[in-house]
Amino acid sequence: MIRIPDAEHDDLNLGERALIVCDIDEVVLEFITPFQAFLIDNGHELRPRSFRLTGNIFNLADSSETGHDEVEQLLESFFTAQDGWQTPIKAAADSLARLSEDADIVFLTAMPPRHRSVRRILLDQHGFDYPMIATEAPKGPAVKALHAGRDHPLVFIDDIFTNLQSVRAHMPETLLVNLMANDAFRALAPHPGDGVAMAGDWNEAEALIRTHLTSLPG
Ligand SMILES: [Mg+2]
Structure with missing residues (x-):
């Protein structure tokens, strides 16, 4: 079995076919837009001027x-x-449902594992009933452990370039x-x-x- 701590993942039973590893925040669930609303509700505001959160959030009371x-x-x-x-x-659930006919889908989210259960319920509510790994470890080694040296085609979807390059470094x-x-x-x-x-x-x-899947054997 894969070397990812049990506390971080659902049951992972991969078939003998392609694997699609998919991020969650900003890929299948909105993150930035609801987080902006949450911040306003809590007396803060996100004013995006660069690609980061810290440094772009301000206290509404005094603009600090x-x-x-x-x-x-x-x-x-x-x-x-x-x-x-x-x-x-929009469209994520329908696309993943079509792709799941030909590939296994596993969610890989960079979120503390303590939030797994609430996220699991949220995903299931919206038709995202694919297994999830929640880890704060780098994504490249996690994807490599998950795929475990198999020959099947591998796809990785993410919004963050460091995650994409981490997977590229480990699984070119x-x-x-x-x-x-x-x-x-x-x-x-x-x-x-x-x-x-x-x-x-x-x-x-x-x-x-x-x-990609149709251009490769297996
Ligand atoms: Mg993301």
């Missing part, structure tokens, strides 16, 4: 910059209450797809780097993945 520790606390509170805020990204044969729902943050995002396919939405991502 919200410090790193307080941003971390706000994120923790948001993930604790995520089922009351986060909504599905992977089709890497950059996908991000929030328009403001996507416009501020650094280029995801060499070897990464950029998709504007799920229809484009699905077409890229379908082409």
Whole structure:
């Protein structure tokens, strides 16, 4: 079995076929938009001027910059209450359902494992009934452990270039797809780097993945 701690994942029973590893925040669930609403509700505001949270969040009472520790606390509170805020990204469930006919799908989310159960319920509510790994470890080694040396085609979808490049470093044969729902943050995002396919939405991502899967044996 894979070397990912039991506390971090659902049952993972992969078939003898292609594997699609898919991020959650900004890929299948809205994150930035509901987090902005959550911040307003808690006396803060996200004013995106660069591709990061810390440094772009301000206290509404006095316009002072919200410090790193307080941003971390706000994120923790948001993930604790995520089922009351986060909504599905349009077309994600339909695309994944079509792709799941030909490939296994596993969610890999960079979120503390203590929030797994609430996220599991939220995903199931929106038709995302694929197993999930929640870990704060780098994604490249996690994907390598999950795929475990198999020959089947591998696809990785994420909004963050460091995650895409982490997987590229450990599993260079992977089709890497950059996908991000929030328009403001996507416009501020650094280029995801060499070897990464950029998709504007799920229809484009699905077409890229379908082409990749049909071009490879197995
Ligand atoms: Mg993400």
